[in-house]
Amino acid sequence: MPPAEPLAAVPTDAALIAAWHGGDEPAAAELVRRYARALARFLAGAGALEADVDDLVQETFIRAFRGLGRFRGQCQFRTWLMTIGGNVLKDAHRRSRRARVVPLGDDLRDTDGDPHEQAVADEAELRLVAGLERLTRLQRDVFLLRAQQGLEYEEIAAALGTTSGAARVHYHHAVKRLKEQMK
Amino acid sequence: MNDELQEVARRLGARAAERLDVERTAQAVVARLRTEPRAEVRVGWIRPAWLRIAALLVMVVGAGVVALNVRIPGFMPPVPSTTAGGELSELSGDELREVLESVARLGGEQQAVSAQDVGLDELSASQLRALLESLGG
Numbered sequence: 172m173p174p175a176e177p178l179a180a181v182p183t184d185a186a187l188i189a190a191w192h193g194g195d196e197p198a199a200a201e202l203v204r205r206y207a208r209a210l211a212r213f214l215a216g217a218g219a220l221e222a223d224v225d226d227l228v229q230e231t232f233i234r235a236f237r238g239l240g241r242f243r244g245q246c247q248f249r250t251w252l253m254t255i256g257g258n259v260l261k262d263a264h265r266r267s268r269r270a271r272v273v274p275l276g277d278d279l280r281d282t283d284g285d286p287h288e289q290a291v292a293d294e295a296e297l298r299l300v301a302g303l304e305r306l307t308r309l310q311r312d313v314f315l316l317r318a319q320q321g322l323e324y325e326e327i328a329a330a331l332g333t334t335s336g337a338a339r340v341h342y343h344h345a346v347k348r349l350k351e352q353m354k
Numbered sequence: 355m356n357d358e359l360q361e362v363a364r365r366l367g368a369r370a371a372e373r374l375d376v377e378r379t380a381q382a383v384v385a386r387l388r389t390e391p392r393a394e395v396r397v398g399w400i401r402p403a404w405l406r407i408a409a410l411l412v413m414v415v416g417a418g419v420v421a422l423n424v425r426i427p428g429f430m431p432p433v434p435s436t437t438a439g440g441e442l443s444e445l446s447g448d449e450l451r452e453v454l455e456s457v458a459r460l461g462g463e464q465q466a467v468s469a470q471d472v473g474l475d476e477l478s479a480s481q482l483r484a485l486l487e488s489l490g491g
Contacts (some may be wrong), residue, residue, distance in 0.1 A: 196384050203380035208371040215367030224370040225379065232383045233390070295362045318363035349359060 184248040188239060203232050206249050209320065213253045216315045218304055219260055227263060231256040246329035250322060254330050257312050295353070302352030306345050313338050314345035454482070 182190070182201070190198035210231060211224050219227050235242075235255050242251055303311050309331065316327045317338075324335040324342070331338065445453065477485065 196388065199387060200380040200384050203383050204376055207374055207376045207379050211371040211374045212367035215370035216363070219370070221370045221373065225374060228374060228379055229382055229386070232379075233386055236383070236387055292362075292365065295358075296366055299359070299362045299366060314363070315366075318360045319366055321364075346356065346359060350356075353359060353362075 185244070188242070188248065191236065192239070199232075199236060202248070206252055207232075209249060210252055210256050212319060213315055214256050214260055216300070216303065216319050217257060217260055217311060218264070218300065223263065227256065227259055230263075231259045234259060246326055250316065250320075250326055250330040253316060253320065254312070257308065261308070298353050299349065302349040305352065306348060309333075310341045310345040310348070313341040314349070317342050318346075453486075 182198075184202065184205075187198040187202050191202070207228055210228050214224055214227050214231075215221060231252060235252050238255070242248070245251075303314070306314065312331060313327055316322045316330070317324070324338045328335040328338040333341075
């Protein structure tokens with residue numbers, strides 16, 4: 172029986188980025204696989220329509236790969252990607268200038284579990300989305316990166332070009348305003 | 355309330371994420387990366403053929419004009435179009451002087467100056483009129 176091959180080590184983001192720079196397309200695809208869902212959650216939380224999320228995710232990755240020369244490793248690739256996603260979403264909103272329509276159709280009904288519980292959960296999500304739209308962009312991004320993505324303040328601050336103290340303040344302002352919305 | 359808010363925040367966008375076809379997205383991104391940077395390079399470095407042809411034409415025409423000016427000094431002097439025929443009488447003094455200077459340049463340089471080396475200043479009014487009439491056809 173031949174000896175088992177050692178498990179291939181999971182390449183780091185930095186290794187994949189370097190490989191992509193060297194022309195390795197599968198490295199780019201792997202980075203997309205790694206972070207596409209997290210990015211989709213961030214974009215949806217930041218106000219993207221579900222129908223637009225796919226395009227926005229693609230556009231964000233394209234911009235990120237084109238702008239990799241500006242990425243100095245000041246934060247994780249994933250966090251940097253979210254900030255680019257925020258810019259892509261802002262540009263998309265500016266272009267479309269359409270009113271944000273919260274999907275209330277089939278996608279909210281097409282779920283498993285107790286319909287009543289699901290309805291309550293959906294209602295809470297809708298109120299949170301509505302509250303997030305009333306925040307400043309910085310407050311919204313800090314809140315999502317912290318509460319949704321689970322990032323540390325230092326990491327958030329590095330990605331958004333601010334201090335961790337300021338990020339903390341933005342987060343607390345956001346929470347305060349959102350709680351008022353959620354009452 | 356804080357925990358509840360965080361719990362809702364963690365759930366936010368979960369449906370959109372689940373619905374995303376990650377593999378298809380990865381392939382689409384790679385396909386776009388494969389084609390679009392080439393388009394950028396084409397704009398920046400390998401200019402379109404028509405642009406190269408236009409640039410070549412401009413260079414050829416420019417070189418021709420320069421060469422003509424070198425071989426025939428005073429090529430295309432700014433002679434006012436009003437020098438033709440009887441419109442000369444409508445010219446002001448300054449305009450007439452300009453016409454005469456132009457004629458002097460043309461005649462003097464192309465004919466390498468007449469044997470008598472007569473300047474226009476030395477021509478009489480009737481000689482000037484005759485000269486202008488001959489030029490004006």
